[in-house]
Amino acid sequence: MAQETAADWWRTAVVYQVYPRSFADSDGNGIGDLEGVRAHVDHLVALGVDAVWLSPFYPSALADGGYDIDDYRDVAPELGTLADFDAMTEALHAHGIKVVVDIVPNHTSDRHRWFPAALAAGRGSDERDRYVFREGKGPDGTEPPTDWESDFGGSAWTRVEDGQWYLHLFAPEQPDLNWDRRDVREEFLTTLRFWADRGVDGFRVDVANLLVKDLTEPLPDRAALRTLTDGNHPYEDRDAVQEVYAEWRTLFDSYDPPRMAVAEAWVPAHRRARYASPQSLGQAFNFDLLTAPWAPGAWRDVITENLDLAAESGSTSTWVLSNHDVIRHPTRYGITAAAGQPNEIGYIPAFGVDPSITVDEELGARRARAATLLMLALPGSAYVYQGEELGLFEVADIPAEQRQDPTFFRTGGQRLGRDGCRVPLPWTSEPPSFGFSPADASAPPHLPQPAWFGGFSVEREAGDDASSLSLYRAALRLRRALTQGEGLIWEASGPEVLHVVRVGGWHVLTNFGDEPVDVPSGEVVLTSGPLVDGQVPTDTTVWVRA
Template identity: 85%
Template structure:
């Protein structure tokens, strides 16, 4: 059962912890994290103080894309458990007051899905094929793809079948795109949402929410023409009609007590984001702007102001994210150095970990990451944390090519390392070979190799260390829960390189982006991301304090 209806708006200012199930905790020693592993560590999540857990896909999958190629949206991958294990995990989380959000992947299925198998067995032009996007190729013999579109993972966005027809996949070939003009496709997803809501799921994270609805009227545009199409008339990105789909979803969500929440993963221009976050649509949308923001006070101030304005426009609250399963962990991102001035980019930085000119100053990265986390947690709205960031984990770059799993790595010939480095199984203890991820002796090693330096950043080692990243997160979430009243924020005038805000009740947050120390206003210090000295806030430091 879901939690009581008294907190129907719990999500507006929630701290949500993302679990990547295959890398969280392995309960049976097969080297793969599972749902029983999540249930076994509910006490950690409760001690951390999170309000909800978001589970990345746990469905049956061939893992062509880390589980986002789904065979059956209403079942559990056997290596991760079964529906009974899901129910037991949900009950355990709810008993600790922690809500459950699951990933919904509506743009595509896997190529092993019953619908796609039926499409492959059917004739061109059949009803079965119409559930997906099939086209004939160009050229005299149809041997050229229908368009020059590229997959998000590299390579063409079309794959040709033996009968000469091509199908669209905006991601991996194993992820054929659905045709959302079909009523049966829309109805089937409504049934899927109800299936999980009826099992007590409290909300949904909607994968690539901006891509579902497409206009593939002939002649199809090429990439150059696509780039000129904006504000709802792109062939497949952020079309206005996608909100007709989400209006139906919202009707379903609101039929439950409490209403189910949803958050859109929609990489769209900022002025288009509010529509996904409106009460008539999904209700909330990810703000990923801090994933691409350099460590710079003016940039952070602009991002915060813009996103609070967007939240007011939509009637929702903003979401704040520093790390997730698709991007380089933020301690590494903030520590990246290069002769050419490597920016803090999202995901797959070319040659990161390969080019000797691109290195990570781990001390600098860790210091800035702690400061960024405290500033992010001081902001009104939801905060989304990614598993392992509470331990201060860095991106793992020491993964051999034959151990990598991300399709981006293979489809770009290794030019983009992909996302394996942020998906390495967690270190629960400091003891190799699996650092507590699997019970010992395990039948198999962790599915991605763990580095030896994990021993220094394990949960076991950090638990009783008052200076550890874990201790900072525990203290910050406790203070946030205690102090965060209302959704307001007031800017306090500050000098260059400083961001200073105050929340209702006189709770201040000051971040010094550097490079010189700045004076700490009078008041009671509640928490700091690192040591303070002689009434000064050093460079790359955040402090929470209460007015004197």
Template identity: 60%
Template sequence: MSLTARADVPLGIDADWWRQAVVYQIYPRSFADGTGDGIGDLRGIISRVPYLQQLGIDAVWLSPFYPSALADGGYDVDDYRDVDPRIGTLEDFGEMSRALHAAGIRLIVDIVPNHSSNRHVWFQEALAAGRGSAARERYIFREGAGENGELPPADWTSAFGGPAWTQVEDGQWYLHTFAREQPDLNWDHPEVREDFLTTLRFWSDRGVDGFRVDVAQCLTKDLREPLPTSAQLAEMPQDGTHPLVDRDDVHEIYAAWRRVFDEYTPPRTAVAEAWVSSPARRAKYASPQGLGQAFNFDLLVADFEPHAFRRIVTENLAQSAQTGSSSTWVLSNHDVVRHATRYGLPPLEGRTVKQGAEWIMAGAPAAGIDRELGVRRARAATLFELALPGSAYLYQGEELGLHEVAEIPDAQRQDPAFWRTTAADRSFDGLGRDGCRVPLPWARSGASFGFGPDDAAGVDGKGSAHLPQPAWFADSSVEAEDGTPGSTLEMYRTALHLRRTLQGAEDLAWDEELSRDQVLAFTRPGGWLCLTNFGDAPIGLPDGEVLVTSTPLETTATGPAVLPAATTAWLRR
């Protein structure tokens, strides 16, 4: 499928804006602190809209900002139609939405439909109402096993470790795919379905342009007795009939959501976070009758290696052509080790990331990283990613070349995945996700490197950020990189602004003459070329105007420029 980009269509009218958009993920508690309490907030985001505009992004994806006890970084939602008071107010949200739109930036928000928090009014009603009540039907309650119901209904394990069932005071048990503070909703209940339609309209009416759907594959379940064991679940195919994951009937829900999206002009967009068994299964979420787009995380789990990159791109573009959607490209997000660190470690080979049924969760070691090589490869991979047709999702701080922060004391870690594993399990993939969620450095100095006001008392009277920032953040701050030739920030800015002028039809052609050994090259409509040297030695450059490179070109003794190792270049030919 080949669609032409519509860069000339004004903001708010173009229904296809998302197809080749660059979306910047903001983890709100760690982006910018406008009040000085150590926690990022909406006022902080508003203050940084000029930075986002200068960066050259098309949209912001805002991770959860709802009222929450933060048992899982905000993905335990107390109220789907409000803002956490520590982050701001609904009035602040409206101001932020208007500021982004005025800067030509659209707004996508996270929606978390598989579960609420255990503080949600519905769950509190369910606890108070007792067995057999209508309130409990909104969740998944069961009687326990054993002689007196003292055992969980099944031996299932939650994604964060430990049992997936928790017992309440009257003896019944409730299901939680994730933390015990995140009870699963019963999507067979019509009130649950209707309430989420109300939520979609609530935020759409407040200027939201789209939604990122958390664990989109988990909503519907078949929990007829007897419940299968964990071993039996593991043997069941994930082909649409699995009791818990990626069931075909989940798409009835998303078809209803699509009808709501289409009530608006332009239609609201959505992208599914769906960890499923195959591209064909993922394609169902990207259906134009459903959510319309689904994350492909394949590059995120690939080594810096040309054959893997080419295979992933080819397969995903073919899948997108079949669904009529556009592909998504991701190298980092709030759930995984930053790609600058991943690429500075030995090859993955299934060892350095742990992929569960729902997502990848990983932490970074304090040593063993070639930091310079990691950033060099990360910059090359980013230019490769941004040259591809489809949408690119960036994670806050990657434009600074940030590494994972490993040096976080155990007592200050917040991720439930860390606290619900044993010390023996805390190898590379057991440190949790806090290392990629450390608040951003905006300045070279200050109590929080400019994350919050320097003169604010902050957390514990120290002006600190809610997660500790390392000293090396000073040299990776926005202040240090802003206007600095060759900095990662300036490379991102150059590439993103170029991308807007270069993007055309949603296709590419591999250049077979240039693609050899450790080199991968493709051309895009309009006659521009992306060339990536994955190897450890420089290569010659083809003729053409060099538009941007991930590292500076080198010259040989005879004069002609060469492309260094681990470097990407864009050329107009």
């Protein structure tokens, strides 16, 4: 790549994801807020991140954790005001930390001004055409138009009072928009300008592959959907969605420096480069490590394929081990039953439900640290989810009456959903809220924190050189020397070892096997765990400067 400029910051950035409602509560109502983020900028500076990505902070009924949005150009009152957003942005920018916000364009909430208008206007109206309404099947239209399922369980269709059905690929409170409409496209261009004009540096685009749909009759059934790929699916990854993003790219490039964007697009790997091209959003999430087993062959395949895809698109790869939708990776790597490591939206089948599926926390923590150092050494950008720097595990034992995720309720509890990775952070070691809320808080944290959180608090780990927080701080500080180029050389190694060399002679070696292996020649600058008799033990990564 050419010499990196200020506009290219995202190519090698470490982006820290903040789930605002669970980051820090400044006013004691049990809900994290924007002032809480501003108050903890020092933590982000000490950690060494380049940018903060904020999950939705917009007005919402919270049918889906804030991804059901009532107003795309305002702040939820329980999280603050636009003035609070500006103050937070100013504080982050003062330390050179960029701000990325979530944009959720596939659907609105059912409280967005357009949806009540659509219901009131009735069949065939211009207002209703902004969404995807269809007549039902059967002689009286009482059956949904198709047998499609929502990602959260249950039907993807809900019937309204006058008998029509509307499409919602997620919760019923999240009706899908009709992106064939010019006014829908203009509405989101206005929203993007609104936030870019407030100083936002980039956008994370939620389910970027789902916007454009072709629901020409006859619609395929659920079984047939599984056979449709490469632009032929009625609502997933249609080629025409790139027309939307080409228009967004023109808008982004009208700013100096241009605004960045990253696509959340769960598409086959060979389709990902389209979203990451300079004519489209510019970068796309690579989620392959979320489902890769802890095995050297799997990791090498993921790394090789995604670096090739990045070169194809002209972008850089992104590396992700945890986020707000999946089980935290120390838990994932510690699962001891034969459940494997599938990572569908927020659950491993039967985890937390089947008592025979347990977590070896020592194993999970050791592998998570090794995985983190290997991931952070790779060319491209890295996305870090709040709390992973503390080594937090998934909170599996949240009582049913305190859960919030629609997945849990729409599957009758068979899928636990994502609440376990969204539990409010521990800042201090003292209950009742471990510093998440002020001592005189009027309400408990919106999701219950387990007693063991105190041992993982920022306060405790900041003073422990062997803690997960200290490891992340050291790795992010040293990582800047690893990002001078986007190349990577594979060194010959044993079948249970991955050994790569970065520009400048940095060696990164991970031992996946049971037997210790030799350290590459040079100065050992960081290890994920102690060396044993001068060798790299199992489930350990070492950084060496030649």
